[in-house]
Amino acid sequence: KSKEAEIKRINKELANIRSKFKGDKALDGYSKKKYVCKLLFIFLLGHDIDFGHMEAVNLLSSNRYTEKQIGYLFISVLVNSNSELIRLINNAIKNDLASRNPTFMGLALHCIANVGSREMAEAFAGEIPKILVAGDTMDSAKQSAALCLLRLYRTSPHLVPTGDWASRVVHLLNDQHLGVVTAATSLITTLAQKNPEEFKTSVSLAVSRLSRIVTSASTDLQDYTYYFVPAPWLSVKLLRLLQCYPPPEDPAVRGRLTECLETILNKAQEPPKSKKVQHSNAKNAVLFEAISLIIHHDSEPNLLVRACNQLGQFLQHRETNLRYLALESMCALASSEFSHEAVKTHIETVIAALKASALRRALLPACWPVAQPLPSARE
Numbered sequence: 001k002s003k004e005a006e007i008k009r010i011n012k013e014l015a016n017i018r019s020k021f022k023g024d025k026a027l028d029g030y031s032k033k034k035y036v037c038k039l040l041f042i043f044l045l046g047h048d049i050d051f052g053h054m055e056a057v058n059l060l061s062s063n064r065y066t067e068k069q070i071g072y073l074f075i076s077v078l079v080n081s082n083s084e085l086i087r088l089i090n091n092a093i094k095n096d097l098a099s100r101n102p103t104f105m106g107l108a109l110h111c112i113a114n115v116g117s118r119e120m121a122e123a124f125a126g127e128i129p130k131i132l133v134a135g136d137t138m139d140s141a142k143q144s145a146a147l148c149l150l151r152l153y154r155t156s157p158h159l160v161p162t163g164d165w166a167s168r169v170v171h172l173l174n175d176q177h178l179g180v181v182t183a184a185t186s187l188i189t190t191l192a193q194k195n196p197e198e199f200k201t202s203v204s205l206a207v208s209r210l211s212r213i214v215t216s217a218s219t220d221l222q223d224y225t226y227y228f229v230p231a232p233w234l235s236v237k238l239l240r241l242l243q244c245y246p247p248p249e250d251p252a253v254r255g256r257l258t259e260c261l262e263t264i265l266n267k268a269q270e271p272p273k274s275k276k277v278q279h280s281n282a283k284n285a286v287l288f289e290a291i292s293l294i295i296h297h298d299s300e301p302n303l304l305v306r307a308c309n310q311l312g313q314f315l316q317h318r319e320t321n322l323r324y325l326a327l328e329s330m331c332a333l334a335s336s337e338f339s340h341e342a343v344k345t346h347i348e349t350v351i352a353a354l355k356a357s358a359l360r361r362a363l364l365p366a367c368w369p370v371a372q373p374l375p376s377a378r379e
Contacts, residue, residue, distance in 0.1 A: 060092035081117030102138035109144040113151040121156040129165040139177040146183035173205040185237040192244040227279035239289040264290040304339035312346040
């Protein structure tokens with residue numbers, strides 16, 4: 001149909017919905033949900049909606065999931081953070097958070113995260129950590145609470161003070177549910193970047209969890225195995241968390257971390273278990289993050305040289321993105337006294353890789369250290 005016909009049809013529907021909302025006959029929950037849903041669809045088509053907000057807020061008090069869901073969805077998409085309805089919305093959210101119903105709690109937490117306004121941060125920044133660390137909170141609600149708190153911390157960090165709950169959040173890295181661990185790792189990483197001392201106990205727990213993942217078979221973590229790679233997203237997040245800190249001081253933890261990194265490098269040399277690109281992407285994502293951690297620690301000569309040799313193989317790969325990532329990591333390795341000489345053995349391969357115009361423009365300035373002696377050598 002033409003654009004004019006679409007606008008005519010939408011205007012007719014908007015007039016009908018407006019009359020239903022203003023009519024003398026009270027609408028039941030189903031009808032209210034249906035019309036609010038239509039308004040949401042019309043908005044997503046690109047048309048302005050200037051009514052129906054109060055009806056959406058009223059849906060939040062429903063005990064039916066589908067009605068409450070549409071109400072929260074409408075609010076998340078259409079309600080401005082400065083709206084006069086925010087106080088009413090906050091009251092409804094408080095009721096759902098206090099209900100201890102994991103489904104309703106999830107909807108409320110998703111709404112807070114989606115809106116992410118200062119008012120919501122002020123209202124719920126103290127409540128969400130309690131939900132996150134409470135022993136009786138369901139796993140799905142814990143996941144939502146961790147990601148919701150992360151969203152509020154990113155938008156209003158001064159309104160999310162860390163307190164007694166900080167140490168308890170760290171222990172979520174030991175949770176049996178990997179979804180909770182994944183969400184908690186994202187939160188802890190962001191918090192640790194600002195307050196590393198307060199979350200330093202996460203290092204040993206992250207190493208322990210990473211060790212269990214990299215030494216497990218794909219069948220051990222069936223629900224979280226992606227194309228034969230066990231929990232790749234969680235592995236990447238744990239490796240990024242460890243990059244917030246220097247090498248572990250505890251010899252046992254440090255040894256276990258070294259074993260993890262060696263295992264990841266060993267797996268990179270194994271024949272692929274699948275020809276699908278998803279398998280290689282997941283496997284390489286974990287590998288490159290492990291190499292980033294090795295470079296960050298800059299303390300294990302054997303690992304640094306092995307990482308350099310692995311990157312040297314990638315420099316000859318036909319996939320441009322892989323060559324780009326390998327060059328970028330190789331440039332970082334060139335600054336280490338332990339791997340500088342190993343990097344120089346790949347200088348011809350680096351030059352050949354830089355012949356690709358896109359890579360040359362992007363990485364030529366960064367690759368300068370590869371061809372230079374270390375400062376100590378120049379002196």
